[in-house]
Amino acid sequence: MRIDEARPYVVDKLKYALNPSSIAVVGASRYPTKVGNKVVSELLKWGYQGKIYPINPRADKVLGLKAYPTLRDIHEEIDLVFIAVPAHLVTAVVQDAVAVQAKVVTIATSAFKEIGREELQNNITQYLRDHQIPLIGPNLVGMGTPYAHFNCGFIPYLPVEGPVAMISQSGANLLAALGTSQMNHFGMSFFVGLGNKADVDFSEFIEYAQNDPHTKCLSIYIEGLDSPQAFIKSCQKVTKPIVVIKVGGSKIGNKAAFAHTASENPESDDYYDQVIKEAGAIRAQTWQEFLDISLALGYMPPLKGDHVVMVTNGGGAGLLSCDHFERCGMPLHELKEISPLLESRIRAYMPMFGSPLNPVDISGTASVIQYKGAFKQVLRDPNVDGLLGAICPTAVTDVNGVAEAAIEVYESCKDLHKPFIMICQGGQECHEAIMKLRDHGIPAYPTAEQAVNAMVALRKQAIK
Amino acid sequence: MSKKYLIGTEEQQAYMKDYNWNLKGYSYFEPGVVSTDHKFYSAFNVAKSFYQVYPEVFNLKYINEKTGLSTDEIKARIKKMYEKHEIMLVKNSCVGVLGFGLYYWIVKLKDNISSEDRQRIVDWMQNNDQICTGYVMDENSDFDFFNGNHMRTLDNLICGVLDKFRFDPCVDYVHICPVRRLVRESHVNQFDSLKDYRKYFWSEEQKKNILTFQNEMDAYDFAIIDAINNVETVADMFDYDVLAQLSGLNAQEMKEDFVYLVEQTKTVIPMVYFNYRAVGLKMHFFLVTMFDNTPTWRREQICDELAEMSEFENIFEFGDAHHHLILSAYEEITDIQRIKEKLLSYAEIGEIMEATSSRQLRRWTCRLDAENDLWEECIFTDDLLQDRARDKVLCSNCKEEK
Structure with missing residues (x-):
């Protein structure tokens, strides 16, 4: 339901959604194949330290925890009510949530507005608004934060700790990002799937993220905005x-977005371009670009000017990068234009057949010492x-050593507030190097184009 | 008009009059078109989810008229009966029209197996989520399990369930018994009964004896169950205003949908199930095999004659099976000998196997094992897209996949 601007009581209460001291899981099943069971088991598995109250009128215990027939039977303070029961049961559960003065309600259940039950969804939403209880969802996958070991939903992964707040209307894409986080060390501060966003809107999580100390970059996946002004x-x-990715711009995608999360998109894609521009956000066109530039913006400061120097041991990676920088409207400058003295200094770290142009090619024989210098x-x-x-793994390249050198240099030069991005093109050793670099706050990528996109986004952030 | 194949005598053609049971699966919705969370089912689904806490989902006014009990007393009794696992709100689906076959199967274990081996197999049956219903028989019965599945194909039953245990050295045989007619289950006449669709049966003798046999439930408790199950129309089964209040859905729409579903389409039967185990009763089964030269219409005539007896809690008639009928009645409160004599009075019946069950494992996908804290955990057992024939089979001997 539309809002004109983020509501302060909602923004204030979202801390109970992402860092609750107690959770009631309504629909907590005893069976491991069922959603409600997964919610409880994932909370336990990832080490959530707060109180968990499974609600199941048929069970005495769920996963070893005492089960309660209803919320009203708990008689303790409840920060978050997570609802995973069929739609026709939600009204009664919400009434109970109001009665026990829960702080936030999350409805994972589907089958509301997206299948034509708009009135039911609106009635529930209005009832909760009347009692100033934020409602997240319905039709969502869940939310969490690695900093509180909190994985609340039917989500198999808790992401690794990091700077990116992932606010997604799509559960599937959120899960994809969480899987990527685990596998590729894409660090997150918190994540949330908004689903139908009947009540709590993007704007409120955006303002929450501003106050979240772990968040350095907001990554937002949008299928449709109900409240663009907010x-x-x-x-x-x-x-x-x-960083924003907006989908559903194609003719059939528009219909699919409604069936998915009841998103209505009467406006053109140009309209959303304008909204995103006015908001001061950077728009990504593809999912990979969305993740890549989010990571860079999360870890690195804005790029103050376009004097970017590339250091590589492989000419190929350099050429791919040059071309893509130019395609992105930010061509590389020759080294002598940037700093004539740097050209002469850097020669000390390359063989005579190396090239001090830009990219600086320190050659395939480059050692760790040469890279570091x-x-x-x-x-x-x-x-x-x-x-x-850039690292290209020749037979004499110590990929891990170069990654460690990059980390050492980055740590020692942090106060200069200059972006440092790495490309590691190659096999397993390069993947491991990427993980290591990311673990130390350096955005690292397997392809030149990804890294260039990231650097260009840092420049856009500086000049927005 | 469909073709009539008129070979044989008029007597042989008698099945055309009353016993022409059509193939199931094509007469209503195609498989997959209607699911159990369809709006037609809303009333039942809401009641099923709330009756444990809110007994007022039932039509208390109606029950009050039938029993004379106050509404508070009715609520308290329903809650008590639920908490003691004496009752459960359930539904039977006419699985045939939803696209599933209804297959039951008899298992006989070898004589003289160890109690550990027997328990191992009981536990396997109890915990196997692909088995949707079943009874375990007491030792020294003529057979040891009467289990059932609604499965999309017979292959899925064989490969997904039976092959996983039937080669166990403790198993003597497994007989598949596809259901031709589901006549009565849990005291309630089902989709293929000749008459009295949805009627809830107890004999006068049983009603009287149950009150002296046990102290857990009294006549009022049974009267409440009777009132709910014997409503003339399911419009009287629930309080639809309470359902609307709980769900936010429209009361009138829920009522109309549910009446249509149960009484017009006849694809689902809601009922309150009585759990005989909770009060210490045992179920006595008669597995009946008729001579092979008994024509189908006559088998079904016999089935319908037996269905006139209200003593039977379950009546299933099978087709394409070694056995033709299974019937059951409570051992302690029924004149079992009289029933047996009745069965023996039919010249067509060649063999009667008997078994006694103290424990029902599951009821139509719903677990009944409170001892595992899994009372009323409902597990769907098959879907329309599965091909269980591709599943690997775990050999019960070597524990390796075959």
Whole structure:
């Protein structure tokens, strides 16, 4: 339901959704194949420390925890009510949630507005609004934060800790991001699936993220905006970078978005372009770009100028990068244009057949010492705004050693506030290097284009 | 008009009059078109989810008229009966028209197996989610299990369930008994009964004896169950205003949908199930095999004659099976000998196997094992897309996949 702007009571209460001290799971089944059981088991599995109250009138215990017939039987304070029962039961559960003065209600259940039950969804929403209890959902997958070991929903992964707040209207894509987080060390501060967003809207989670100390970048997946003005206002209040992917722009995608999360998109894609621009957010076109630039914006400061220097041991990665920088409207400058003295200094770290142009090709024989020296020279040069490093695993390349050198240089030059991004093209050793770099806060990617997109996004963030 | 194949005498053609049971599966919705969370089922689904806590989902006014008990007393009694696992609100679906076959199967274990082996197989049956219903028989019965499945194909039953245990050295045989007619279950006449559709049966003798046999439930408790199950129309079964209040759905629409579903389409029967185990009763089964030269119409005539007896809690008639009928009645409160004599009075009946069950494992996908804290946990056992023939089979001897 439409809002004009983020409601302060909602923003304030969202802390109970993402860091609750107690959760009641309504529909907590005894069977491991059922959603309600998964919610409880994932809370336990990932080490949630708060109180868990399974609600199941048929059971005495669920996963070893005492089960309660209804919310009213708990007689303790309940921060979050997570509802995973069929739609026709939700009204009564919500009435109980109001009666026990729960702080936040989350409805995972589907079969509301998206299948034509708009009146039922609206009645529930209005009832909760009347009692100032935020409702997240319905039709969502869940939410959580690795910082509280809190994985609430039917979600098999808790992401690794990191800077990105993932606010997604799609559960499936959220799950994809969470899986990526586990597998590719894409660090997150918190995540939430909004589903039909009957009550709590993007804008309120955006304002919550601004206050969240772990969040450095907001990544938002949108199928449709019910309250575009509220979205714009909240984004404009936020000082942290915001990345948006908006889907459902195609003719058939528009219909699919309604069937999925009841998103109505009468406006054109150009309209959303304008909304996102007015909000001051960066729009990604593809899912991969969305993740890549979110990671960079989460870890790195904005790129103050376009003096980016690339250091690589492989000419191919350099050429791919050059071309893509130009395609993105931010061509690389030659090193002598950026800093004539840097060109001469950096020669000390390459063989005579290396190239000090830009990309700086320190050659396939480059050692860890040469990489480290070149990285440091580049970052310390006051005319350089950002560094793009690349590792191509030749038979003599110590990939892990170079990654460790990059981390050491990055740590020592952090106070310069210059972006440092890495490309590691290759096999398993390169994947491991990417993980290591990401674990130390350096955005690292397996392809040149991904890294260039990330660097360009940092520039957009600086000039927005 | 369909073709008539008129071979044989008029007597042989008698089945055309009363006993022409059509193939199931094509007469109503195609498989998969209507699911059990369809709006037609809303009233039942709401009641099923709330009656444990809110007994007022039932039509207390109607029950009051039938029993004379106050509404508070009725609510308290329903709650008590639920909490003691004496009752459960359930439904039987006419699975045939929803696209499933209804297959029951008899299992005989070998004589003289150890009690550990027997228990192992009982536990396997209890915990196997692909088995939707079943009874375990007491030792020294003529057979040991009467289980059932609604399965999309016979292959799924064989590969998904039976092959996983029937080669166990403790198993003597398994006889598949596809249901031709589901006549009565849990005291309630079912979709294929000749008359008295949805009527709830207890004999006068049973009604009297049950009150002296046990102290858990009294005549009023049974009267409440009787009132709910014997409503003339399911419009009287629930308080639809209470259902609306709980669910936010429209009371009138729920009522009309449910009446249509149960009384017009006749694809589902709601009822309150009485759990005989909770009061210490045992179920006595008669597994009846008729001579092979008994024509189908005559088998069904016999089945219908027996269905006139209100003593039977269950009556299933099978087709394409070694056995033709299974009937059951409570051992302690029924004149079992009289029933047996009645069965023996039919010249067509060649063999009667008997068994006594103290424990029902599941009832139509719903677990009854309170001892495992799984009372009323409902598990759907098959779907329309599965091909269980591709499942790997775990050999019960070597524990390896075959």
